Amino acid sequence: MENVLVGCGQLTWYNHSAMENPSEEQVLDEIARAGYDGAPASSRGGRSGEETIGVYARYGLKPAPGYFGADFWRKDQHEEILEQARAKVQFTVDVGCDALYVAPGGFDSYVSRGMTRRDLAARVTPEDSLSESEYQQFADTLNEVGEIALEAGVKACFHNHVGAVIETREEIDELFSRVDSNLVFQGPDIGHLAWAGANVLEFCRDYADAIETVHLKDIDPTVLAEGRKKEWGYRDYSKHGIFAELGEGMINFPAMFEVLEDAGFEGWLIVETDVTMKPTPFASAVLSREYLKRLGI
Secondary structure (H helix, E strand, O other), X not given: OOOEEEEEOOHHHHOOOOOOOOXXXXXXXXXXXXXXXEEEOOOHHHOOHHHHHHHHHOOOOEEEOOEEEEOOOOHHHHHHHHHHHHHHHHHHHHOOOOEEEEEEOOOOOEOOOOOEOXXXXXXXXXXXXOOHHHHHHHHHHHHHHHHHHHHOOOEEEEOOOOOOOOOOHHHHHHHHOOOOOOOEEEOOEHHHHHHOOOOHHHHHHHOHHXXXXXXXXXXXXXXXXXXXXXXXXXXXXXXXXXXXXXXXXXXXXXXXXXXXXXXXXXXXXXXXXXXXXXXXHHHHHHHHHHHHHHOOO
């Protein structure tokens, strides 16, 4: 694949049980030594985009697309969300990125059967989904965020997540039947798609023209099967090792990259192993980077 940059998410370090408050300097240094081009842009401590570029540049890294999470379906938060979006979009511009992940929250939202979406990881039913009015509010707000972003030269890319209020393929499709495809794009998390039961290749084929950036993670099929059988919640899956390094799980990455390449994909691919079972985050990052190199990426 040409014109592709490969980043690495910082979560692996911050979620590792053996690491107590790792410094940003250590995280960026190890991401660089593992062979990545960059890491998601972070305005830690309220620093400016220019300052962020400088910090990353010390390690030979570029800021990659960052993340904006909000309760887009909440009408009472509408104006606050737009205000936050303007600030996040401006920061995205200032660090030189042209894409921004926009993702739903709602992990602790209760559904009608008295459980939270976090509790229902990978076993969501249609009855657990947003209401018609909530879907529409979500879409309307996301369209406005997309318009704010595009006016600044940034593409707002929807980012799915297990345990959030938009998790399944059906929920993503329902939302995208309501958004303006000229304003809102796709920035899928491949591992979370598979964890939620979606066919990754079908998803990438169906949304190929809308995909502008991608989070890459793999999923352990044995852990997934056990978790579904035992009806685990999100934290149980994570604790038992649902996240695998690239090439060690169930995702057919060669076929997926072929779909993206055929669609003319260009931009950032971001490796993100939320919680690793490897001895160190650095070891995890190296394994995934070496796998991608073997695929010519």
